[in-house]
Amino acid sequence: MFVIIGIVVVFGSIVVGYTMHHGDLAILWQLNEFIIIGGAALGSMLIANPLNVTIGVFKGVIGTLKGSKLTKATYLELMQLLFELFNFAKREGVIALEPHIENPSSSSIFTKYPTFLGNHHATDFLCDTLKIVLGGGASPYDLEELMDIDLETAHREELQVPTALATVSDAFPGLGIVAAVLGVIITMGIIDQPPAVIGSSVGAALVGTFFGVLMAYGVVGPIAKNMENAVHEAEHYMTAIKVALLSFAKGSPASVSVEFARRSIPPHIRPSFKETEEATKKAR
Numbered sequence: 001m002f003v004i005i006g007i008v009v010v011f012g013s014i015v016v017g018y019t020m021h022h023g024d025l026a027i028l029w030q031l032n033e034f035i036i037i038g039g040a041a042l043g044s045m046l047i048a049n050p051l052n053v054t055i056g057v058f059k060g061v062i063g064t065l066k067g068s069k070l071t072k073a074t075y076l077e078l079m080q081l082l083f084e085l086f087n088f089a090k091r092e093g094v095i096a097l098e099p100h101i102e103n104p105s106s107s108s109i110f111t112k113y114p115t116f117l118g119n120h121h122a123t124d125f126l127c128d129t130l131k132i133v134l135g136g137g138a139s140p141y142d143l144e145e146l147m148d149i150d151l152e153t154a155h156r157e158e159l160q161v162p163t164a165l166a167t168v169s170d171a172f173p174g175l176g177i178v179a180a181v182l183g184v185i186i187t188m189g190i191i192d193q194p195p196a197v198i199g200s201s202v203g204a205a206l207v208g209t210f211f212g213v214l215m216a217y218g219v220v221g222p223i224a225k226n227m228e229n230a231v232h233e234a235e236h237y238m239t240a241i242k243v244a245l246l247s248f249a250k251g252s253p254a255s256v257s258v259e260f261a262r263r264s265i266p267p268h269i270r271p272s273f274k275e276t277e278e279a280t281k282k283a284r
Helices: 002-020 031-048 051-066 072-092 094-102 120-135 140-188 195-249 254-263 273-281
Strands: none
Touching: 002 051, 002 195, 031 051, 031 140, 031 195, 051 140, 051 195, 072 094, 072 195, 072 254, 072 273, 094 120, 120 140, 120 195, 140 195, 195 254, 254 273
16 A cells, blocks of 8 residues: 555656646657666566566565555464464374374364465475474474575575566666667757757657656665565564474473564564463464
């Protein structure tokens, strides 16, 4: 929502300021310039990145328009799930978790928490780590190293998407200059025309530079940064799962393991102790 509001503010400010100086909005609509810049930007992204990253860019842009999926309610659901899993393991024995983590989509525990179950990376991370715990062959230190490798690998891959879009953003001003130069070349071909015609042609050519700079610093760059922030937010979510699992593997009570997870959540979105306690009571 805020991304859409921000884009409206950017373009609204430009339009209002331009028209206040009696600028003609019609001259800013230069479809040929937009095709040159937009097409070259898309082509450069295809050249620089594998297909999965390019697809990820488009999905990521759509995702930023929808807003962050991680809210306090999302974290509270995670606390409930972790508490129920750990409490179940303490009560019934760790081996009783096996049918739930082997097929979480049909588990009577996991299906209570659809938001978490819809996060495939988080579900796989939790279940795969619990399988290692069930095996009993890894110490807490080895388990932590294993989880760090998983999270770091996923984090590097996820950062490729905003990095790719940021690279395109950096290219926009240069591509705008390319469009402007092409416009000037066209203008040189009509140099024998009246000054009004030449001036209009030069103005149209300069729209390319304007559009390139605007897209870089007013739209694409900020969206790339928003996508990067979303990756970091997802990392916080996974870290909460990690610290809870590590505490559980060390033999801590379910409530203590959940508290470890809660303390790792960023303060601006962290549920209070009371909120977490009330949520976990429902999972008993």
